[in-house]
Amino acid sequence: MSEKFKITIDGVSAEVEPGTTILNAARQIGGDLVPPAMCYYSKLEGSGGKCRTCLVKVSKGSEKDPRPMPKLVASCRTTVMDGMEVQNITSPEVLEARKGVVEFLLINHPLDCPVCDQAGECKLQDLSYEHGAEATRYEFNRRTFERIDIGDKIQLHMNRCILCYRCVYVANQLTDNRVHGIVGRGDMSEISTYVEKAIDNDFSGNVIDVCPVGALTDKTFRFKNRVWFTRPVSAHRDCDKCCGKVTLWYKGEDVLRVTARKDEYGEVEEFICNTCRYDKKKTSDWVIDGPAQIQRQSVISANHYDGKVVPVIDKR
Amino acid sequence: MGVKILTQHSGVPGIDTFEVYRKQGGYAAVEKALKSMSPEEVLEEVKKSGLRGRGGAGFPTGLKWSFLAKPEGVPRYLVCNADESEPGTFKDRELMSRNPHSLIEGMIVSSYALGANTSYIYVRGELFYVIRILEKAIAEAYEKGLLGKNILGTGYDLDLYVQPGGGAYICGEETALIESLEGKRGNPRIKPPFPAVSGVWGCPTVVNNVETIAATSWIILNGGDEYAKIGIGRSTGTKLISACGNINQPGIYEIELGLPVEEFIYSDEYCGGIAGGKRLKAVVAGGSSVPVLPANLILKTIAGEPRLMTYESLADGGFATGTMMGSGGFIAMDEDACIVRNTWNFTRFYHHESCGQCSPCREGTGWMEKVLHRIEYGHGKMSDIDLLVDVAAKIEGNTICPLGDAAAWPVGSAIRHFREEFEWHVKEPRLSQQQNYGLAAYADPLPVPVTEES
Numbered sequence: 001m002s003e004k005f006k007i008t009i010d011g012v013s014a015e016v017e018p019g020t021t022i023l024n025a026a027r028q029i030g031g032d033l034v035p036p037a038m039c040y041y042s043k044l045e046g047s048g049g050k051c052r053t054c055l056v057k058v059s060k061g062s063e064k065d066p067r068p069m070p071k072l073v074a075s076c077r078t079t080v081m082d083g084m085e086v087q088n089i090t091s092p093e094v095l096e097a098r099k100g101v102v103e104f105l106l107i108n109h110p111l112d113c114p115v116c117d118q119a120g121e122c123k124l125q126d127l128s129y130e131h132g133a134e135a136t137r138y139e140f141n142r143r144t145f146e147r148i149d150i151g152d153k154i155q156l157h158m159n160r161c162i163l164c165y166r167c168v169y170v171a172n173q174l175t176d177n178r179v180h181g182i183v184g185r186g187d188m189s190e191i192s193t194y195v196e197k198a199i200d201n202d203f204s205g206n207v208i209d210v211c212p213v214g215a216l217t218d219k220t221f222r223f224k225n226r227v228w229f230t231r232p233v234s235a236h237r238d239c240d241k242c243c244g245k246v247t248l249w250y251k252g253e254d255v256l257r258v259t260a261r262k263d264e265y266g267e268v269e270e271f272i273c274n275t276c277r278y279d280k281k282k283t284s285d286w287v288i289d290g291p292a293q294i295q296r297q298s299v300i301s302a303n304h305y306d307g308k309v310v311p312v313i314d315k316r
Numbered sequence: 317m318g319v320k321i322l323t324q325h326s327g328v329p330g331i332d333t334f335e336v337y338r339k340q341g342g343y344a345a346v347e348k349a350l351k352s353m354s355p356e357e358v359l360e361e362v363k364k365s366g367l368r369g370r371g372g373a374g375f376p377t378g379l380k381w382s383f384l385a386k387p388e389g390v391p392r393y394l395v396c397n398a399d400e401s402e403p404g405t406f407k408d409r410e411l412m413s414r415n416p417h418s419l420i421e422g423m424i425v426s427s428y429a430l431g432a433n434t435s436y437i438y439v440r441g442e443l444f445y446v447i448r449i450l451e452k453a454i455a456e457a458y459e460k461g462l463l464g465k466n467i468l469g470t471g472y473d474l475d476l477y478v479q480p481g482g483g484a485y486i487c488g489e490e491t492a493l494i495e496s497l498e499g500k501r502g503n504p505r506i507k508p509p510f511p512a513v514s515g516v517w518g519c520p521t522v523v524n525n526v527e528t529i530a531a532t533s534w535i536i537l538n539g540g541d542e543y544a545k546i547g548i549g550r551s552t553g554t555k556l557i558s559a560c561g562n563i564n565q566p567g568i569y570e571i572e573l574g575l576p577v578e579e580f581i582y583s584d585e586y587c588g589g590i591a592g593g594k595r596l597k598a599v600v601a602g603g604s605s606v607p608v609l610p611a612n613l614i615l616k617t618i619a620g621e622p623r624l625m626t627y628e629s630l631a632d633g634g635f636a637t638g639t640m641m642g643s644g645g646f647i648a649m650d651e652d653a654c655i656v657r658n659t660w661n662f663t664r665f666y667h668h669e670s671c672g673q674c675s676p677c678r679e680g681t682g683w684m685e686k687v688l689h690r691i692e693y694g695h696g697k698m699s700d701i702d703l704l705v706d707v708a709a710k711i712e713g714n715t716i717c718p719l720g721d722a723a724a725w726p727v728g729s730a731i732r733h734f735r736e737e738f739e740w741h742v743k744e745p746r747l748s749q750q751q752n753y754g755l756a757a758y759a760d761p762l763p764v765p766v767t768e769e770s
């Protein structure tokens with residue numbers, strides 16, 4: 001019954017359900033033509049549209065109205081029309097805008113990956129590698145903050161926050177009595193908890209998993225190791241609060257960290273509870289399923305590429 | 317003297333009271349619309365009038381109203397945008413405080429056309445005196461049966477509320493306004509969905525400027541065709557212009573669209589020429605977010621035609637040599653004005669007012685502000701000028717709401733037209749603090765007007 005819409009991204013066509021966003025259509029195709037996403041998170045309702053890293057050019061609106069869209073659009077929030085043609089990596093304008101966005105994001109996010117706990121799992125690290133300039137043109141003081149403990153398990157380092165709002169959506173959608181959000185405006189905005197409150201909820205740990213950079217980190221894991229030296233293993237347990245499906249991160253025989261399982265875009269498959277995340281760090285707590293799939297962009301997967309690179313058709 | 321629609325009662329003592337307003341013929345449009353016209357007929361008249369939104373973008377009001385979704389059993393809302401906080405724009409507050417009933421009358425007529433039974437006037441919080449005036453007038457209107465249940469016995473119900481805002485510029489952007497009205501942080505929503513489909517409380521909503529709504533009563537009373545006769549082409553009717561800067565007679569003027577800019581600046585009926593007998597250097601014609609133009613380009617288009625106060629004429633030449641009508645905030649700068657300082661000042665405003673949701677605006681406005689500050693205070697580098705152009709270009713068009721564009725346009729246009737002045741600030745940091753520069757290239761070609769002193 002369902003009529004599908006045809007979309008062409010960088011010369012590669014696909015048929016998708018009406019209502020699909022350009023970003024998700026691109027994800028269905030896969031490979032290099034998938035726009036990067038720093039704020040969109042498929043498991044969080046209403047997310048996306050803010051970071052502007054996923055901007056693409058719509059060079060043909062639809063079969064009915066073939067006019068190009070006048071501005072670049074956020075692919076994570078723009079739905080596909082039948083016959084739409086989109087340029088991502090084939091548009092110099094998109095690459096230029098994306099370079100601009102990366103430059104803006106790096107104004108208040110230090111590229112000190114060697115001392116950041118998220119190194120190896122950070123979307124901004126990948127993005128700046130792909131789109132960043134070798135030097136910054138920004139010569140003014142950057143904003144700096146003290147680290148803040150929000151609860152006994154989570155540390156916030158605002159220096160690294162890129163205000164993607166993902167953790168705010170988690171707090172909104174997964175926890176009751178939200179105490180965590182954004183205060184201030186413009187470049188004075190800060191992630192914060194309500195004065196002196198801690199995030200205290202069975203699902204609070206998920207803010208760590210969604211943070212695309214190293215702003216929210218797991219205090220039980222911080223600096224125990226670099227992620228690329230750890231071995232991710234899929235495991236599950238019977239949990240009365242969550243799905244109980246996780247990734248255990250091993251160093252030798254020890255479980256150093258427990259996270260939700262993530263897909264190739266670094267998004268969790270299902271959110272997990274704090275008991276699974278923090279209190280179950282023995283192998284005997286878990287049923288081991290086997291080696292975990294590794295994120296597409298992670299350095300952990302260096303040399304492990306699964307070869308899913310869709311060729312771009314040269315239309316000259 | 318041109319036709320006066322919005323300021324027709326100007327100077328009538330006690331016009332802010334129901335009695336006097338009624339005696340002056342007020343609320344006749346409500347009577348006409350509710351008693352003898354269907355909502356569709358009211359909408360049709362507004363369409364015929366060619367009225368365009370006076371809040372900045374100039375979108376045709378009738379067309380905007382016709383986009384309003386009308387699902388069964390779902391309420392619709394009209395929200396009046398009285399947030400007015402664009403630097404240089406100060407027309408709505410005057411209209412509301414001097415003649416509150418004219419807005420209320422417009423709200424009733426417009427709400428009727430849209431099928432809204434609850435409407436809001438969202439007023440910038442600082443304008444507390446305006447809120448008081450409006451609330452008093454609304455209470456009077458309820459008392460006289462012009463608001464509430466079964467208005468004038470016609471069976472139409474309307475409740476009207478005044479909602480004070482917190483005083484953030486971004487809350488003037490229609491979707492941020494809706495968020496704020498709902499009691500949330502005033503962050504713009506990502507469109508689509510547009511308010512016409514999902515606005516206040518997720519219901520179909522129209523957001524219109526004060527001046528737009530106030531004009532509808534006259535249109536209903538006199539007919540859309542009469543309104544369309546005023547003005548030129550697609551710029552119909554009258555427009556309030558708030559004029560300020562280095563002019564002899566700053567103030568709010570109601571002009572017929574089509575008035576030559578030159579006449580507006582130099583005639584005694586309006587701005588009365590440049591103060592102190594000085595020469596005009598630059599104009600920001602539509603509030604601080606529109607591109608600034610040097611005197612020669614604001615007076616004449618690039619084709620040498622006189623520039624007119626119409627949407628089309630002001631925009632003639634695109635952003636290369638033209639500007640926008642915007643909200644009608646007309647800021648004139650004389651030969652002594654420092655463009656760099658002025659641009660820095662505007663940018664300071666946008667930096668302060670960015671909501672911070674999207675990366676280009678959040679980070680870019682602050683960056684531009686810092687670079688401009690450095691140039692203005694004599695520590696700039698030549699490369700800063702191109703850096704500003706590039707940063708502005710990377711913000712423009714890439715943000716969620718038009719505040720990003722509003723921040724980028726003043727910078728881009730100032731450098732486009734006054735680059736030498738920026739360069740001079742870099743080259744001669746001390747001199748640039750003391751004397752004006754570049755007048756010969758930019759100032760108006762007219763003879764210096766004779767003033768009393770000279």
Ligand SMILES: Cc1cc2nc3c(=O)[nH]c(=O)nc-3n(C[C@H](O)[C@H](O)[C@H](O)COP(=O)(O)O)c2cc1C
Binds near residue numbers: 373375377719722
């Ligand atoms: C940052 C920003 C601030 C705005 N402020 C106002 C305002 O104070 N008053 C207003 O009427 N429109 C303002 N607007 C325009 C509104 O979003 C909207 O277009 C307008 O209220 C529509 O009314 P109109 O169709 O009658 O012009 C602003 C827009 C932006 C982007």
Ligand code: SF4
Binds near residue numbers: 166213
């Ligand atoms: S703390 Fe992390 S998840 Fe939260 S807004 Fe900042 S970058 Fe995003």
Ligand code: SF4
Binds near residue numbers: 673678
């Ligand atoms: S452009 Fe600026 S004000 Fe508008 S949504 Fe983005 S950050 Fe907020």
Ligand code: FES
Binds near residue numbers: 036040055
């Ligand atoms: S991922 Fe689309 S704007 Fe952030």
